[in-house]
Amino acid sequence: MITADLTNIRIEKSNLSSLKSVDFNALDFGKYHSDHMFLADFNGGKWHDMRIVPYQNISLSPATAALHYGQTVFEGFKAHKAKNSNDIILFRPEKHWERMNKSMSRICMPPISKEIFMDGVIEMAKIDRMWAPSQEGCSLYFRPFAFAMDAFIRVKPSDSYYFIIFCSPVGSYFAGKLNVKIETEFVRSAEGGIGFAKSGGNYAASLLPAKNAAANGYQQIMWTDAKEHKYIEETGASNVMFLIDNVLITPCLSSSILDGVTRDSIITIGKDLGYKVEERKISVDEIIRSLKDGTMQEAFGTGTAAVISPISIINYLGEDYEVPAPKADGFSKKVAKILNDIKYGIIEDPYNWTIRV
Numbered sequence: 001m002i003t004a005d006l007t008n009i010r011i012e013k014s015n016l017s018s019l020k021s022v023d024f025n026a027l028d029f030g031k032y033h034s035d036h037m038f039l040a041d042f043n044g045g046k047w048h049d050m051r052i053v054p055y056q057n058i059s060l061s062p063a064t065a066a067l068h069y070g071q072t073v074f075e076g077f078k079a080h081k082a083k084n085s086n087d088i089i090l091f092r093p094e095k096h097w098e099r100m101n102k103s104m105s106r107i108c109m110p111p112i113s114k115e116i117f118m119d120g121v122i123e124m125a126k127i128d129r130m131w132a133p134s135q136e137g138c139s140l141y142f143r144p145f146a147f148a149m150d151a152f153i154r155v156k157p158s159d160s161y162y163f164i165i166f167c168s169p170v171g172s173y174f175a176g177k178l179n180v181k182i183e184t185e186f187v188r189s190a191e192g193g194i195g196f197a198k199s200g201g202n203y204a205a206s207l208l209p210a211k212n213a214a215a216n217g218y219q220q221i222m223w224t225d226a227k228e229h230k231y232i233e234e235t236g237a238s239n240v241m242f243l244i245d246n247v248l249i250t251p252c253l254s255s256s257i258l259d260g261v262t263r264d265s266i267i268t269i270g271k272d273l274g275y276k277v278e279e280r281k282i283s284v285d286e287i288i289r290s291l292k293d294g295t296m297q298e299a300f301g302t303g304t305a306a307v308i309s310p311i312s313i314i315n316y317l318g319e320d321y322e323v324p325a326p327k328a329d330g331f332s333k334k335v336a337k338i339l340n341d342i343k344y345g346i347i348e349d350p351y352n353w354t355i356r357v
């Protein structure tokens with residue numbers, strides 16, 4: 001039931017740019033936003049009134065359903081300024097559109113058509129193209145999201161929604177060492193729940209365990225399954241991969257694991273590089289064993305924000321295990337370079353992942 005008017009975007013340009021006030025050499029993650037934002041409304045059974053307006057606050061009723069019951073979804077992907085032209089290059093936006101609709105479906109939100117999503121993204125990229133940083137490692141992060149707008153205090157799917165896209169010039173996400181703690185008490189999500197959806201409540205559930213771990217010097221949690229705490233699921237808000245005995249191993253997808261676009265990209269490139277890839281259940285025991293017997297070569301988180309984050313230390317039941325530092329010619333460095341070269345348009349994109357604007 002994808003319903004839409006012809007995508008006809010009304011554009012109201014900002015007459016005051018804040019571009020000059022941003023120090024592009026000291027970009028954090030998500031600290032700044034570009035001059036415009038895209039909006040669409042859902043009510044009366046359809047998405048309509050697509051518009052781009054100056055970035056601004058929105059006004060909400062205190063009874064807004066999303067604020068009470070968490071009927072929200074979001075996405076995140078990046079655009080990079082091309083190395084050898086003035087284009088900006090969007091990385092796999094259509095895959096993010098697909099996933100957003102999967103998230104929406106799980107929490108009873110009406111789907112967004114590909115036309116509305118992609119037209120919104122491309123028009124935002126055009127109007128705020130000056131916001132794509134040219135500094136090494138920096139990018140323009142797109143944050144599409146949607147939430148329930150009914151001002152109605154009863155638990156039910158909303159009849160009205162907002163879909164919004166804003167953009168943020170960003171630097172790199174992680175700085176420094178990544179020490180993780182294998183979590184054996186709390187869970188982020190359980191099978192049958194909404195862990196595979198990029199929906200607000202999953203992140204609320206992760207805050208306290210992450211805060212506790214941080215107090216002990218661990219920047220991220222390595223989540224385990226909700227039933228037995230025996231199998232690895234994800235790390236922080238990213239997927240997790242291991243190179244053990246030259247085999248790339250990552251937890252298979254399930255209803256409690258988010259289907260990461262970076263995960264998919266790395267698996268695809270890894271296979272093309274000739275690596276054996278296994279998507280399967282991976283037990284905590286297997287991780288600890290491979291750390292002890294030296295067969296663990298790499299462990300890293302994968303996600304749009306940080307792309308590949310090498311893990312230095314894995315803590316399990318109070319014991320710290322060191323992961324070998326990634327080698328210059330190791331798996332993650334090779335894959336990161338190929339991904340980077342595709343994203344900046346340095347090499348031809350063999351996978352049709354990118355869109356140039």
Ligand SMILES: *Cc1c(COP(=O)(O)O)cnc(C)c1O
Nearest residue numbers: 237238239258260261262303304
């Ligand atoms: C967004 C996210 C990821 C990574 O997905 P990408 O599409 O690679 O950015 C992984 N796990 C969780 C829980 C996430 O929210």
